Amino acid sequence: SYELTQPPSVSVSPGQTARITCSGDALPKQYVYWYQQKPGQAPVLVIYKDSERPSGIPERFSGSSSGTTVTLTISGVQAEDEADYYCQSADSSGTYVIFGGGTKLTVL
Amino acid sequence: QVQLQESGPGLVKPSETLSLTCTVSGGSISSYYWSWIRQPPGQGLEWIGFIYYGGITNYNPSLKSRVTISVDTSKNQFSLKMRSVTAADTAVYYCASGGNYYVSGTYSYYMDVWGKGTTVTVSS
Numbered sequence: 001s002y003e004l005t006q007p008p009s010v011s012v013s014p015g016q017t018a019r020i021t022c023s024g025d026a027l028p029k030q031y032v033y034w035y036q037q038k039p040g041q042a043p044v045l046v047i048y049k050d051s052e053r054p055s056g057i058p059e060r061f062s063g064s065s066s067g068t069t070v071t072l073t074i075s076g077v078q079a080e081d082e083a084d085y086y087c088q089s090a091d092s093s094g095t096y097v098i099f100g101g102g103t104k105l106t107v108l
Numbered sequence: 109q110v111q112l113q114e115s116g117p118g119l120v121k122p123s124e125t126l127s128l129t130c131t132v133s134g135g136s137i138s139s140y141y142w143s144w145i146r147q148p149p150g151q152g153l154e155w156i157g158f159i160y161y162g163g164i165t166n167y168n169p170s171l172k173s174r175v176t177i178s179v180d181t182s183k184n185q186f187s188l189k190m191r192s193v194t195a196a197d198t199a200v201y202y203c204a205s206g207g208n209y210y211v212s213g214t215y216s217y218y219m220d221v222w223g224k225g226t227t228v229t230v231s232s
Contacts, residue, residue: 001169001170028212029211029212029213029214030211030212030214030216031209031211031216031218033218033219035153037153041224042202042222042223042224042225043153043202043219043222044222045218045219045220048218048220049209049216054220084152086152086153088153088155088218088219089216090214090215090216090217092214093214094214094215094216094217095166096155096166096167096168096169097143097155097158097166097168097217098155099145099152099153099154099155100152101152102152102153
């Protein structure tokens with residue numbers, strides 16, 4: 001079955017840049033969406049269509065795509081950015097939705 | 109702005125049917141895609157399925173045989189039924205709304221509004 005692969009964890013110091021990757025064979029044909037989830041809360045969409053930012057999401061969140069890998073970049077990380085981040089896409093035929101396993105971002 | 113609220117029993121016995129409802133406010137259920145997603149304790153997100161205009165449904169292949177998603181337009185609600193549950197179905201269940209983009213000859217789906225989630229425990 002199709003999978004999206006994320007690193008389990010990423011750690012950065014405040015003010016540094018965090019990069020979280022998501023890999024999948026269908027990503028050259030499909031958009032990726034990124035969600036931020038803080039403990040006890042529902043996920044929040046922070047990036048859509050690989051690199052677009054919804055209104056209300058800080059400019060320090062950005063996304064990029066290259067081949068089978070997409071990257072969520074958080075520039076100037078703040079303590080409030082500590083959360084789990086999930087990428088989401090669809091299979092190459094556009095039939096079903098799939099989530100990556102999630103990445104825990106720790107702000108040191 | 110669309111708001112979503114999940115409701116349903118918090119405890120379901122093994123082998124029985126889990127039934128949840130999501131009430132939509134601030135928008136019409138006749139538009140958009142309406143999804144169910146779950147998250148087992150300490151684990152990641154798992155898409156269950158969605159329904160969209162016309163009542164067309166898509167389900168996670170691993171759950172398809174046990175799941176039905178339906179819409180009640182008169183109540184502006186959509187529902188999830190999951191049959192023959194086991195302890196592995198214990199999770200926080202979220203409803204969400206979203207849409208799709210057409211890209212590279214196929215469709216891409218997203219979820220931009222989520223309910224707060226409801227915890228369902230499967231236990232006797």
